[in-house]
Amino acid sequence: MRILLIGPGSIGVLFGGKLALAGNRILIYARPHFSTILKEHPLKLTDIINKEHVVPNFEKAPPIPELIKLSPQEFPKICLITTKSYDLESVCREYQPVLNKIPIIGLIQNGIGNEEIIENNYPNSIIFRIITSHGAMRENISHIIHTGIGNTSICQIKPPYENISAENKQIIKEFTDNLQYAGFELKLNKNPLEAIWRKALTNIGINAIGALTQLTNGELLKSESLLNLIRKTINEAILIANKLQIPLDPSFDYVQNTLEVLKNTATNKNSMLQDVLRKKKTEIEFLNEKIVNYGKKMHIPTPINKTLSQLIHGLENSYIL
Numbered sequence: 001m002r003i004l005l006i007g008p009g010s011i012g013v014l015f016g017g018k019l020a021l022a023g024n025r026i027l028i029y030a031r032p033h034f035s036t037i038l039k040e041h042p043l044k045l046t047d048i049i050n051k052e053h054v055v056p057n058f059e060k061a062p063p064i065p066e067l068i069k070l071s072p073q074e075f076p077k078i079c080l081i082t083t084k085s086y087d088l089e090s091v092c093r094e095y096q097p098v099l100n101k102i103p104i105i106g107l108i109q110n111g112i113g114n115e116e117i118i119e120n121n122y123p124n125s126i127i128f129r130i131i132t133s134h135g136a137m138r139e140n141i142s143h144i145i146h147t148g149i150g151n152t153s154i155c156q157i158k159p160p161y162e163n164i165s166a167e168n169k170q171i172i173k174e175f176t177d178n179l180q181y182a183g184f185e186l187k188l189n190k191n192p193l194e195a196i197w198r199k200a201l202t203n204i205g206i207n208a209i210g211a212l213t214q215l216t217n218g219e220l221l222k223s224e225s226l227l228n229l230i231r232k233t234i235n236e237a238i239l240i241a242n243k244l245q246i247p248l249d250p251s252f253d254y255v256q257n258t259l260e261v262l263k264n265t266a267t268n269k270n271s272m273l274q275d276v277l278r279k280k281k282t283e284i285e286f287l288n289e290k291i292v293n294y295g296k297k298m299h300i301p302t303p304i305n306k307t308l309s310q311l312i313h314g315l316e317n318s319y320i321l
């Protein structure tokens with residue numbers, strides 16, 4: 001199957017690379033330096049048992065005007081976007097002719113509300129999100145390491161499944177079969193918003209606090225006062241989710257789940273801490289700051305998430321010019 005992948009960083013190369021190793025053809029749009037390096041160095045993926053693979057079938061997509069002229073047999077069937085959430089808006093603009101033509105768009109990103117950006121720009125597309133707790137890290141630009149195994153949920157966002165044409169249903173089925181064959185255990189989620197928020201609530205609880213304290217996930221667990229802060233941060237976000245009528249699962253303990261994630265990923269430096277250590281922009285706008293903005297609209301104060309967001313922006317400002 002031909003798949004277009006926009007933004008082959010850590011998670012993009014993990015998913016795209018494993019799909020390529022399983023026999024799919026992956027066409028990529030990357031930043032120019034990645035495309036240049038790909039010409040000179042083979043793309044490598046170290047799997048979870050430390051085996052190094054050279055990834056085949058991973059190639060630079062033709063320039064946009066050429067891609068959109070490909071025959072239906074050659075044109076990719078599906079587009080995966082794996083940039084950071086804050087790059088999604090610019091991706092929508094930069095790849096407009098392609099995204100207008102490709103019927104199915106999948107987002108592999110963390111954060112709340114990402115799908116709304118696609119819906120606003122491409123109201124006729126079939127949109128789904130892939131929420132994953134697999135982990136991937138970059139050894140260098142052409143070498144990605146699979147650092148942790150986790151669950152992956154496919155969240156169908158729009159339109160309702162029954163409104164999708166038989167042809168596109170077949171493409172989605174082929175894609176999900178290919179993902180499973182590539183080694184991703186999948187859950188087809190009947191409550192997509194719950195899955196998106198479940199992951200986001202974990203990130204809302206852990207990431208900013210880990211980034212500000214520079215503690216690993218396991219070290220956070222050892223501090224009762226930080227655990228208290230994590231609890232309060234998540235509970236404030238749950239209040240907003242309830243006001244937004246997000247169908248959270250009343251029988252599920254989102255705080256306890258976050259504590260378990262901390263335990264299971266004890267040696268991790270969370271992704272926001274990694275961004276801060278590399279002096280990169282963080283995804284705070286799509287996590288704690290999203291809660292603050294929803295709160296503002298509904299006149300509900302969110303002091304903890306607001307303070308965390310402001311502190312993270314302060315940190316970013318200390319190194320981003």
Ligand SMILES: NC(=O)C1=CN([C@@H]2O[C@H](COP(=O)(O)OP(=O)(O)OC[C@H]3O[C@@H](n4cnc5c(N)ncnc54)[C@H](O)[C@@H]3O)[C@@H](O)[C@H]2O)C=CC1
Pocket residue numbers: 006007008009010011012029030031082083084085087090091094108109110111132133134135136137138271283
């Ligand atoms: N790395 C991980 O273990 C996990 C990451 N995620 C989520 O996945 C998303 C991506 O994260 P990572 O892969 O870690 O980030 P990353 O920074 O490694 O990769 C993003 C890539 O997108 C590229 N990019 C940005 N704008 C582009 C454009 N206009 N055209 C082409 N390429 C463009 C960047 O150059 C970069 O290579 C984030 O939302 C993250 O929270 C989710 C689960 C695990």
Ligand SMILES: CC(C)(CO)C(=O)C(=O)O
Pocket residue numbers: 133202203206207217261265268269270271272
């Ligand atoms: C689950 C967790 C918190 C693991 O570190 C993560 O998703 C992240 O680092 O962004």
